[in-house]
Amino acid sequence: MIGAIVSAIVIGAIVGALARLVVPGRQNMSIGLTLIVGIVAALIGTLIAQAAGVADTRGIDWIEHILQLVLAVIGVLLVTRFGPGRTGRTRGTPT
Incomplete structure (x- = not known):
């Protein structure tokens, strides 16, 4: 149980950080929010990979990790676009 929680935190941190590297531009997100999005x-x-039957393969589960990264990128984009303090307007547009 504890191992699964620690594993989720570590994988979430890695996936969240990679997602922030993939998304272009500067993201105004805290480390904690990055961790939550990644987890x-x-x-x-993992749930999608298990449902598709590709979560448990020999070696590294590349399809599962790619799914996780794609979902984290979507999460980072959603948080940076619609997160707290965002109005949906870009800089320089009149209010």
Whole structure:
């Protein structure tokens, strides 16, 4: 149980950090929010991979990790676009 929690945190941190590297531009997100987005993306990606039957393969589960990264990128984009303090307007547009 404890090992699964630690594993989820570590994988979530890696997936969240990679997602922030993939998304162009500067993201105004805290480390904690990055970790949460990464953990959620890792969990949902694992569930999708298990449902598709590709979560437990020999060696590295590349399809599962790619799913996790894609979901984390989507999560980072959603948080940076619609997160707290965002109005949906870009700089320089009149209010």
